[in-house]
Amino acid sequence: MVSAIEGAYELAAWLVVLALIFDALDGRVARLTNTCSRFGVEFDSLADIVSFGVAPALLIYMYIGHDYGRIGIVVSAMFVVLGAIRLARFNVTTSQVEPSVFIGVPIPTAAVFISVLVLIFEDYAGIHEYQYLVLIAAALLALLMVSNIRYPSFKKLDLQSLHYMRLFVTLLILASVIVVYPKEGFALIFTLYILYGPLQALLHLIRRYKLFKKR
Numbered sequence: 105m106v107s108a109i110e111g112a113y114e115l116a117a118w119l120v121v122l123a124l125i126f127d128a129l130d131g132r133v134a135r136l137t138n139t140c141s142r143f144g145v146e147f148d149s150l151a152d153i154v155s156f157g158v159a160p161a162l163l164i165y166m167y168i169g170h171d172y173g174r175i176g177i178v179v180s181a182m183f184v185v186l187g188a189i190r191l192a193r194f195n196v197t198t199s200q201v202e203p204s205v206f207i208g209v210p211i212p213t214a215a216v217f218i219s220v221l222v223l224i225f226e227d228y229a230g231i232h233e234y235q236y237l238v239l240i241a242a243a244l245l246a247l248l249m250v251s252n253i254r255y256p257s258f259k260k261l262d263l264q265s266l267h268y269m270r271l272f273v274t275l276l277i278l279a280s281v282i283v284v285y286p287k288e289g290f291a292l293i294f295t296l297y298i299l300y301g302p303l304q305a306l307l308h309l310i311r312r313y314k315l316f317k318k319r
Contacts, residue, residue, distance in 0.1 A: 108163040114226050116163050117219035121290070123155040124216050149191050156215035157187035164242050167222055168235045179239050182246040183218075187211045190249040206255040209298060213255075214245040217294040223287045245298070253301040 107116035130148060134140045161180040169176025190211050197207070221238050225231060282289035 105159050105162050108159070108166045111166070113163065113167050113222055116159070117222045117226075120155065120159055120163070120215055120219040123159070124212050127152065127155070127212055145195070149195055152191055152211060153184075153188050156211045157184045157191075160215040160218045160242075161187075163222060164218060164238060168238050172236070172239060176239065179243050179246075183214075183242050186246040186250045187214065193250070204257055206257050208251050208253060209245060209248040209255060209301065211249060213294060213297060214249055216290070217245065217298060218242055220287060220290045220294060224291055227287055248298070248301070251301075253305050255297070255301045 161183040165180040
């Protein structure tokens with residue numbers, strides 16, 4: 105947040121990405137050390153709303169939102185408020201068991217996608233005139249966070265049912281892309297993940313429509 109206020113947008117964006125890495129590790133570390141608790145669950149949600157709600161919203165506003173006046177304020181506020189609703193719904197609808205799917209885009213995914221967009225725009229001077237796309241993406245992601253669209257959760261991935269060679273090759277390709285083109289690689293991965301939900305929902309509606317017509 106301090107970096108965003110000071111205009112160090114790239115650093116601010118990378119710190120949000122770093123927060124995602126720590127967020128992925130904290131639960132696993134707690135389970136490995138047998139230190140899971142209700143307090144930890146609640147504190148994790150508070151940390152998430154700051155790291156993936158307030159920090160990205162401030163980055164959105166300082167980077168481009170302030171150029172659009174009240175629109176920038178509303179979009180930044182939407183990202184925080186709807187992100188908080190997304191977290192509250194997740195806490196209410198899930199128990200100690202990890203979900204097999206997410207309902208709505210997870211707030212860390214939305215936050216990192218916005219951060220990666222900022223990194224892309226900072227890296228390519230030729231597309232600076234399209235920075236308003238960050239605001240549009242933030243508004244759409246805020247709505248997707250509170251939608252009923254389902255997204256895959258990799259927390260309960262059944263490794264026994266996977267073909268290890270295919271998994272290894274896929275991970276190797278993804279890792280290679282990220283190492284060579286870190287910003288573009290992250291952008292591609294998160295774009296595909298975010299688009300997966302609406303596309304699956306659209307296919308489901310098409311199938312239901314075809315079944316309805318057959319009747």
